[in-house]
Amino acid sequence: MKKMWGGRFSKKTDLLTDDFNSSISFDQRLYKQDVLGSIAHARMLGKQNIIDPKESELIISTLLDILEDIEAGKVEFSVAMEDIHMNVEAILTERIGEVGKKLHTGRSRNDQVATDMRLYVKDISQDIKGLMSELITTLLDLADEHTKTIMPGYTHLQRAQPITFSHHLMAYVEMFKRDMIRMQQVYAMSDTLPLGSGALATTTYPLDRESVALELGFAAVSLNSLDGVSDRDFCIDFLEAAAVFMMHLSRFSEEIILWCTSEFNFVTLDDAFSTGSSIMPQKKNPDIAELVRGKTGRVYGDLLGFLTTMKGIPLAYNKDMQEDKEPVFDAYDTISICAITFTKMVKTMTVNKAVMVKAAAGGFSNATDAADWLVKHGVAFRNAHEIIGKLVFYALDHQKSLDELTLAEYHSVSPVFDDTIYQAIDLNVCVNQRNIIGGPAEEQVKKAIAFNREWLNQC
Ligand code: ARG
Numbered sequence: 001m002k003k004m005w006g007g008r009f010s011k012k013t014d015l016l017t018d019d020f021n022s023s024i025s026f027d028q029r030l031y032k033q034d035v036l037g038s039i040a041h042a043r044m045l046g047k048q049n050i051i052d053p054k055e056s057e058l059i060i061s062t063l064l065d066i067l068e069d070i071e072a073g074k075v076e077f078s079v080a081m082e083d084i085h086m087n088v089e090a091i092l093t094e095r096i097g098e099v100g101k102k103l104h105t106g107r108s109r110n111d112q113v114a115t116d117m118r119l120y121v122k123d124i125s126q127d128i129k130g131l132m133s134e135l136i137t138t139l140l141d142l143a144d145e146h147t148k149t150i151m152p153g154y155t156h157l158q159r160a161q162p163i164t165f166s167h168h169l170m171a172y173v174e175m176f177k178r179d180m181i182r183m184q185q186v187y188a189m190s191d192t193l194p195l196g197s198g199a200l201a202t203t204t205y206p207l208d209r210e211s212v213a214l215e216l217g218f219a220a221v222s223l224n225s226l227d228g229v230s231d232r233d234f235c236i237d238f239l240e241a242a243a244v245f246m247m248h249l250s251r252f253s254e255e256i257i258l259w260c261t262s263e264f265n266f267v268t269l270d271d272a273f274s275t276g277s278s279i280m281p282q283k284k285n286p287d288i289a290e291l292v293r294g295k296t297g298r299v300y301g302d303l304l305g306f307l308t309t310m311k312g313i314p315l316a317y318n319k320d321m322q323e324d325k326e327p328v329f330d331a332y333d334t335i336s337i338c339a340i341t342f343t344k345m346v347k348t349m350t351v352n353k354a355v356m357v358k359a360a361a362g363g364f365s366n367a368t369d370a371a372d373w374l375v376k377h378g379v380a381f382r383n384a385h386e387i388i389g390k391l392v393f394y395a396l397d398h399q400k401s402l403d404e405l406t407l408a409e410y411h412s413v414s415p416v417f418d419d420t421i422y423q424a425i426d427l428n429v430c431v432n433q434r435n436i437i438g439g440p441a442e443e444q445v446k447k448a449i450a451f452n453r454e455w456l457n458q459c
Helices: 015-021 024-047 053-071 084-102 109-145 165-190 209-216 225-230 233-259 287-310 319-348 353-362 367-376 381-397 407-413 420-424 427-432 442-458
Strands: 150-155 158-164
Touching: 024 053, 024 084, 024 109, 024 209, 024 319, 053 084, 084 109, 109 165, 109 225, 109 233, 109 319, 109 442, 150 165, 150 353, 150 427, 158 165, 158 353, 158 427, 165 233, 165 442, 233 287, 233 319, 287 319, 353 427, 367 381, 367 420, 381 407, 420 427, 427 442
Parallel strands: none
Antiparallel strands: 150 158
């Protein structure tokens, strides 16, 4: 097949070069963005009388047919045509002859591909935002059910203070909200039209870039043609947002994996979202959570790989930039499937409430509250800390929890105690007295759930 740029060449490209150079195997994903970008360009060329308006109409209607045919699976792309841009143009020319060759007037593949990628990243950022929103809704629904489910909160993976399962879930809601905001920022960063930048220095044709931006739904037009063709920050922004989202999913997965162990047994995954072992008949494995945790590394790789690709590229376009696509596609595919599967896994898991409460009761998680009781009865906090430390030491030795100690035992470490201490260290009281914004008290968590439902509605 004759190359579109073949004029100054006397020899055919080696087949290996065709293979190595071509991106059609993966950039055919951009067919829709490419065709829509071309339609907007052709319309503007006609409107500006850069090409005959009748010819512009023919190009547009043929491009629409091509789009339909691609979607119906009727089009076969060719490696010799390198990429989606030249494939579409070649099909157009095949169908309408010479007129098709006018589409590329005042345009370069450099500003074309930058436009396609921006349109694509705008689309996927919205798509991912939708998946994040479904995940958050699932967590809010689950949080609604568990505002009274006491569990131990941990630091250093040691039982620290009692909280509720709701409160724990709502921490992840905050993370995923930030992820949604980041995806919205990705959209905003992609929302500038580079078309019109030409190969690097715009063009001598009187292009109306603003009308193209309007048709394609871009908020602005790029102000420097060199940056227009060589900026891939928006891809990096997407990859970064994807990597942080995976980091959050991975932390959550790690907790679920722990919670599924017989040692914790805080949750039981649904059979439909677990797997077995080929040798050990008793096994039920949290493979989904493990895979999400594992795939996080892969998305970090997408980000770091492409950041590295970009770091040494002089202005303006260089072919290295073709390497933007696979990491973006891979990260998109990975975070989509992870978000969808993870959401379903969480939606169907059983929460073992009684086990959680028992764990909270067993680990002295109310020791801070006992110290606070002393403070409220006139003991300086440091001294209170010391007294309760001694009490814990004693209780450990006698295999008792704080609420199992007698008042006489309390008095053995401090005469200040009276029997209101038992009320103060009741786990429900411990949780519900933490009743300031951000706290685990039922009242606060319910407010946070309502606030976040409203936040999602506004999004
Ligand atoms: N397939 C190319 C890419 O994705 C399109 C731009 C090619 N431009 C060029 N001057 N060779 O980057």
